[in-house]
């Protein structure tokens with residue numbers, strides 16, 4: 001049996017801006033994992049996951065590729081990862097085999113509610129790593145990340161892939177996305193191998209950043225799920241109409257991320273806190289200018305509690321629910337923030353940064 005696992009992620013700064021190719025964001029991987037167990041099978045394959053309920057989804061091969069025997073929407077990311085790797089295997093002349101996938105996740109609670117820690121990205125990364133080992137494709141971590149992004153944009157065309165980068169490389173990362181519209185065209189017109197070598201990757205980069213010095217990470221969960229795809233589509237749609245406001249947002253976000261990177265590299269804890277607070281303000285302004293509430297009342301309470309006690313907090317990712325991320329100076333009592341969270345039913349997620357992994 002092959003066992004792989006991929007960590008969840010949080011956005012520290014630059015969300016929404018990072019959807020535009022070449023615009024930077026900072027993310028971290030966290031020590032909550034999604035695990036994939038792959039075992040060889042015959043005749044057909046099965047996929048089991050808490051998300052699909054008790055039934056295993058069956059897949060098989062036909063002349064025109066891999067297909068699911070049972071339609072299920074939640075299988076999208078798993079199935080897309082499977083299809084892209086199967087194409088790559090075919091292109092490399094490696095014989096096809098069948099396998100079962102068993103997926104278990106720490107990225108949702110006991111009732112199956114997602115924390116917003118990037119479960120779609122983690123499942124994509126873990127499935128691709130399992131298949132890479134199974135077929136002996138010999139992909140390095142950068143290639144696995146690229147395959148994961150190709151699989152993801154078939155399902156979510158606007159996804160930046162920042163979550164895939166955090167999940168693949170661990171630690172703190174600075175990320176910029178490639179031109180996914182061009183990558184999709186490459187995928188439609190040609191092979192996965194060609195899409196992996198396309199010029200459309202030029203704007204993409206992943207760089208490691210140091211952990212902040214003198215700051216502790218606190219993550220609060222609001223208990224309400226957010227729909228990233230819907231929020232990104234709405235903000236982008238409105239952003240196009242109000243081009244000047246969106247251009248300004250992109251420029252300010254870029255400046256803020258650059259300053260955050262400088263603060264992290266200079267071990268400047270105050271500078272990091274300032275940039276987290278600015279990232280929150282930028283998201284608030286983006287919400288106002290696009291008429292979409294990104295900061296829910298629970299997220300406001302979560303971040304305000306941090307700011308009231310000398311820490312800095314912001315929503316992680318698309319907003320609209322999910323998690324907020326707080327950095328607390330060593331001199332500040334985290335207890336005060338946690339008791340404010342309790343009164344608003346915000347749950348502390350007990351997690352830390354997952355260490356860097358894989359070569360960049």
Ligand code: PMV
Pocket residue numbers: 011014015016017018019116118158159160161162163226228232316317318319
């Ligand atoms: O809501 P999350 O944690 O999946 O983050 C979404 C971040 C966006 O920048 C809004 C979208 C993206 O694909 O990067």
